[in-house]
Amino acid sequence: MNGSLALFTDLYELTMMQGYYKYGLNPYVVFDMFFRRQPFKGGFSVFAGLEDVVKGISELRFCNDDIEYLSGLGLFEDDFLQYLAGFKFKGDVYAMDEGTLVFPNEPLVRIHSSLMEAQLIESFILNTINFQTLIATKSARVYLASREGVVLEFGLRRAHGINGAMAASRAAFIGGAAATSNTLAGKVYGIPVKGTMAHSWVMAFDSEYEAFKKYADTYPDNTVLLIDTYDSLGSGINNAISVGKHLQGMGKNMGVRLDSGDLEYISKKVRQKLDNAGLKNAKITVSNELDEMIINQLVNRGAPVDYWGVGTKLVTAGGDSSLTGVYKLVAKRTDEVFEPVIKLSDNPQKVTNPALKQVYRFYNGDNMLLADFLALEDEPVRKGRQYRFYHPMFEYKYLKVKDYSKIEPLLSLKVKNGKIVYEPPGLRSIQKRTKNNLKMLDDTYKRLINPHIYKVSLSEKLKRVKFGLIKKHLKEQAGY
Numbered sequence: 001m002n003g004s005l006a007l008f009t010d011l012y013e014l015t016m017m018q019g020y021y022k023y024g025l026n027p028y029v030v031f032d033m034f035f036r037r038q039p040f041k042g043g044f045s046v047f048a049g050l051e052d053v054v055k056g057i058s059e060l061r062f063c064n065d066d067i068e069y070l071s072g073l074g075l076f077e078d079d080f081l082q083y084l085a086g087f088k089f090k091g092d093v094y095a096m097d098e099g100t101l102v103f104p105n106e107p108l109v110r111i112h113s114s115l116m117e118a119q120l121i122e123s124f125i126l127n128t129i130n131f132q133t134l135i136a137t138k139s140a141r142v143y144l145a146s147r148e149g150v151v152l153e154f155g156l157r158r159a160h161g162i163n164g165a166m167a168a169s170r171a172a173f174i175g176g177a178a179a180t181s182n183t184l185a186g187k188v189y190g191i192p193v194k195g196t197m198a199h200s201w202v203m204a205f206d207s208e209y210e211a212f213k214k215y216a217d218t219y220p221d222n223t224v225l226l227i228d229t230y231d232s233l234g235s236g237i238n239n240a241i242s243v244g245k246h247l248q249g250m251g252k253n254m255g256v257r258l259d260s261g262d263l264e265y266i267s268k269k270v271r272q273k274l275d276n277a278g279l280k281n282a283k284i285t286v287s288n289e290l291d292e293m294i295i296n297q298l299v300n301r302g303a304p305v306d307y308w309g310v311g312t313k314l315v316t317a318g319g320d321s322s323l324t325g326v327y328k329l330v331a332k333r334t335d336e337v338f339e340p341v342i343k344l345s346d347n348p349q350k351v352t353n354p355a356l357k358q359v360y361r362f363y364n365g366d367n368m369l370l371a372d373f374l375a376l377e378d379e380p381v382r383k384g385r386q387y388r389f390y391h392p393m394f395e396y397k398y399l400k401v402k403d404y405s406k407i408e409p410l411l412s413l414k415v416k417n418g419k420i421v422y423e424p425p426g427l428r429s430i431q432k433r434t435k436n437n438l439k440m441l442d443d444t445y446k447r448l449i450n451p452h453i454y455k456v457s458l459s460e461k462l463k464r465v466k467f468g469l470i471k472k473h474l475k476e477q478a479g480y
Contacts, residue, residue, distance in 0.1 A: 004061070004062065004063050004065070004066045005056055005059070005060055005124065006060050006061060006062045006063075006066055006084075006087070006120075007062075007066050007069070007070075008123065008124050008127070009120055009121075009122070009123040009124060010122075010123045013119045013120055013122060013123060014070070014075075014076070014120070015075060016119055017080075017116045017119055017120060018075075018076055018077070018080045020115055020116050020119075021079075021080050021083060021116065022077075022080070025115065026114050026115050026116050027114070027115055027332050027333055027334070028112070028113070028114060028115075028332075028333040029112075029113065029114070029115045029118055029329055029331065029332050029333065030110060030111065030112055030329070030330050030331040030332075030338065030356055031110070031111040031118045031122070031327055031328065031329055031330065032107035032109070032110055032111075032327070032328055032330050032352075032353075032357070033107065033108055033109040033110075033111070033125055033126065033129060033325060033326070033327045034104070034105055034106055034107050034108055034325065034326065034328075035102075035104055035105075035108075035130075035133075035323050035324045035325040035326070036104055036105065036324040036326065036349065036350070037104055037324050038103070038104060039134055039137055039138075039317070039319075039320040039322075039323055039324075040137070040138065040141060040317075040319050040320045041449075041451075042137065042141060042448075042451055043441075043444075043445035043446060043447065043451030043452060043453070043454060044101045044102075044103065044137070044140075044438075044441060044445055044446065044451075044454065045101070045102050045103070045133055045134075045136075045137040045323070046099065046100075046101060046102070046133065046136035046137045046139075046140045046174060046175050046434050046437075047096050047097070047098055047099065047100045047101075047102045047108055047129075047133055047136075048098050048099070048129070048132035048133050048135070048136035048170075048171045048174045048175070048430075049098070049128040049129040049130075049131070049132030049133060049167075049171070050095050050096075050097075050098045050109070050129070050414070050424075051098065051424045052128050052132070052167070052170075053093075053095075053109070053124070053125055053128050053129060054093060054095075054414050054415050054420050054424070055420070056124055056128070057089045057093070057121050057124065057125075057415070057418075058089065058415060058418055058419060058420050060087070060088070060089055060120075060121070061087065061088065062084045062085055062087055064085075066084075067081050067084060067085050070084070087120070088418060089113065089117050089120075089121065089418045090113065090114075090117065090417055090418040091111060091112050091113025091114065091117050091118070091415070091417075091418065092111075092112040092113070092413065092415055092416050092417070093109065093110070093111055093112075093413075093414045093415035094109070094110040094112070094411045094412060094413055094414065095108065095109040095110070095411060095412070095414050096108050096109075096359070096410045096411060096412075097410075097412070097425075097430075097433060098174060098425075098430045098433070099174055099429075099430040099431065099432070099433030099434040099437065100410060100433065100437060101369070101434075101437040101438070101441055102133070103372060103454050103456050104456065105353065105392060105456055106359045106372055106374060106456050107357060107359060107411065108129065108133075108325075109125060109129065110356075110357075110411055111125075115332075118329075122327045125327060126325050126326070126327055128167075129323075129325060130322060130323040130325040131164070131167055131168075131171070131322075131323070132167055132170065132171040132174075133171070133323050133325070134171075134317045134320070134322060134323040135167070135168045135171035135172055135175065135314070135315065135317055136171040136172070136174045136175035136434070137175065137323075138172075138175065138292075138313075138314055138317050138318075138319075138320075139151070139153070139171065139172040139173075139174070139175025139176050139177050139314060140175040140176050140434060140438060141175075141292040141448070142175075142176070142177075142290075142291065142292045142295060142308070142310055142314060143175060143176030143177070144176075144292070144438065144446055145292035145293070145295040145296040145299065145448065146295050146299065146308050147299055148176075148435075149299075149305075149306075149307075149308060150178045150306065150307045150308065151172075151176060151177045151178055151307075151308050151310055152177065152178060152179050152180070152181070152194050152285070152307055152308065152309045152310070153168070153169055153172040153173070153177040153179070153180040153181065153182070153310065153311070153314055153315065154180075154181045154287060154309045154310060154311035155168060155169075155172070155181075155182075155310070155311040155312060155314050155315030155316070156169075156180075156181055156182045156311075156315075157311075158311055158312040158315060158316060159315040159316065160315075160316065164315070165182060165185070165315065166182070166184065166185055166188065168314070168315035169182040169185030169189065169191060169315075170185065170189050170191070170427065172314055172315065173189070173191045173427055173431055174427065174430050174431055174434055175431075175434060176431065176434060176435065176438075177310075177314075178192065178194075179191065179192040179193060179194040180192070180193060180194070181193065181194065181195050189427055190426065190427060190428075191427065196224040196225075196226055196257050196285065197215060197224070197225070197226050198226070199226060199229045199259075201215065201226075202226060202229040202230075203229060208229065208230060208235055208236065208239045209239040209242060209243070212225050212239050212240060212242075212243040213243055213246070216243045216246065216247055216254065220247060220250060220252050221252065223243070223247060223252070223253075223254040223255065224254070224255040224256065224257055224283075224285060225239075225240045225243065225254065225255070225256050225257070226256075226257045226259060227239075227240050227256045227257070227258065227270070228257075228258055228259050228260045228261065232258060232260075232261060232266050232270070233266060233269050233270070233273075236256075237256065237269075237270050237273050237274075240254070240256050241273065241274065241277045241279060244274070244277070244279045244282055245277065245278070245279070248278070248279065253281045253282060253283070254279070254282050254283075255282055255283035255284065255285060255306070255307075256270060256274075256282065256283075256284055256285070257284075257285040257286070257287065257309070258270065258284065258285070258286045258287070258288075259286075259287045259288045260288055263286050263288070263294075263298060263303060263305075264297075264298055264301050264303045267284055267286060267298075267303045267304055267305055268302075268303065268304060270284060271284060271304040283306040283307060284304060284305055284306050284307070285305070285306065285307035285308075285309055286298075286303075286305050286307075286308060286309065287308075287309030287310070287311065289311075289312060289313060290308060290309070290310045290311075290313065291310070291313040291314075291318050291319070292448060293448065295308055295310075296448060328343055328352045329341055329343075330342075330352065330353070330354050330355055330356070330357070331354065331355055331356055338355070338356055340354035340355035340356075340465050340469065341354055341469075342354040342466065342469040342470065342473070344470065344473055348393045349393070351393070351466075351470070353374060353392060353458065353462065353466060354465055354466055354469055355376055355377075355462065355465050355466075356376065356377035356378075357374050357375065357376060357377060357462065358374075358375055358376075358377050358379075358381070358409050358410075358411055359372055359373070359374055359409070359410040359411055360372065360373040360374075360375060360381050360407050360408065360409055360410070361373075361407070361408045361409075361410055362387075362401060362404045362406070362407055363404060363405050363406040363407075363408070363440070364403065364404060364405060365403070365404075365405045366405075367405060367406070367440060368440050368441070368442055369437075369440050369441050369442070369445075369454070370401070370404055371389060371401065371454070371455040371456070371457060372410075372454070372455070372456045372457070373387065373389060373407075373457055373458075373459060374392075374456065374457065374458050374459065374462055375458075375459035375461065375462055376459065376461050376462055376465070379459060379461050379462075381407060381409075381459070382407065383404075383406065383407050385402075386400055386401065386402035387400070387401045387402075387459070388400055388401075388459075388460050389401050389455065389457035389458075390457055390458040390459070390460060390462075390463040391457065391458075392456065392457065392458050392466075395463065395467045398457075399455075399457075
């Protein structure tokens with residue numbers, strides 16, 4: 001990407017900032033980043049992208065070229081440009097840990113900063129977390145559909161540009177992919193890299209057998225033969241078996257890849273032929289426009305697949321083009337006190353949850369996720385008492401929760417005064433958190449079709465604040 005990250009923002013953030021600067025309006029504020037609905041009509045999402053966010057905003061600076069470019073737009077005055085030339089984010093960031101399962105309308109990230117700082121980083125935060133959370137969620141759905149099998153992310157050539165491919169590889173690994181074909185992502189992120197061969201390798205030699213034999217001679221410890229260039233169940237598997245027996249004589253194993261046709265039928269026939277030839281340790285990899293629905297069907301039908309190569313529909317989030325993440329002002333500081341603010345809407349689902357909030361996760365006696373509870377930041381929430389979980393849109397609806405085993409706060413301090421104050425975990429640790437979280441989520445929430453809806457509720461105090469503000473604004477609009 002050419003240019004500074006400081007300019008990776010929507011223009012209106014900068015024009016609003018200049019207005020704030022001109023009129024001396026720059027209070028200390030709190031913004032929440034959250035999303036409104038689950039992607040893919042699913043029952044959960046996987047939080048991803050935080051490390052890129054905190055590194056980006058902690059290093060954010062305007063270089064001389066940025067200032068010259070903005071000056072040339074004819075929109076910005078010199079004194080404001082001088083302010084930008086010395087800009088540095090000095091706020092605080094609270095966030096959930098990457099790999100945490102997350103749900104609509106709960107803050108994933110909470111920004112404490114001046115209004116101008118918070119506005120500038122909005123677009124970057126949304127771009128990063130929306131995309132990586134979307135891809136990590138898709139990857140987790142694929143991983144679960146494979147019955148926690150080996151998923152290989154093969155999406156580099158179909159991803160949306162270089163930055164999209166890199167972010168997708170990172171997020172796919174967080175969601176459960178075991179490896180990537182993206183060599184640069186392997187280097188940058190430490191993700192295992194895997195690959196087989198293209199049809200062009202087979203076609204480049206005088207015969208299919210020669211192509212297979214030369215590949216096996218070159219990579220005897222990593223031989224996976226693409227058998228559908230000409231005839232999967234004819235010359236393809238027969239030549240692969242010949243090479244496989246040669247490798248077996250050397251004490252080596254081999255595998256085959258299927259990239260077209262009826263994957264259930266062909267994989268079963270291929271498995272039968274490999275077994276009959278004494279190559280029972282040979283592995284079968286399948287690819288070709290796979291997604292969680294197709295993989296789920298193949299698994300349910302008993303297709304003998306060992307590895308799932310998933311590309312286009314993983315890195316482009318086939319089935320849902322974006323996460324519905326938003327970034328909303330929830331509090332302003334006045335006389336050292338944070339005053340809650342609320343956004344109203346004709347659509348009740350777009351009415352925000354105001355004030356500084358913590359997200360508490362309740363677990364049942366089997367250490368499974370029970371429900372999430374939004375409470376005021378200074379509100380004591382601890383084990384040993386019964387709680388009323390209020391519906392976020394209907395003031396009168398609530399349920400009583402007393403049978404739980406554990407309460408866990410999910411938001412923690414990641415950046416203090418503009419400096420990162422936590423040690424970002426490695427991707428393997430994040431992936432482990434994803435998998436552990438998935439094991440603690442009941443299967444009803446993980447269904448591919450019509451999953452159960454996980455409850456995100458309000459504390460009684462937060463409910464009073466929210467509906468009190470709604471009533472106040474309604475009275476003001478009515479003129480009394």
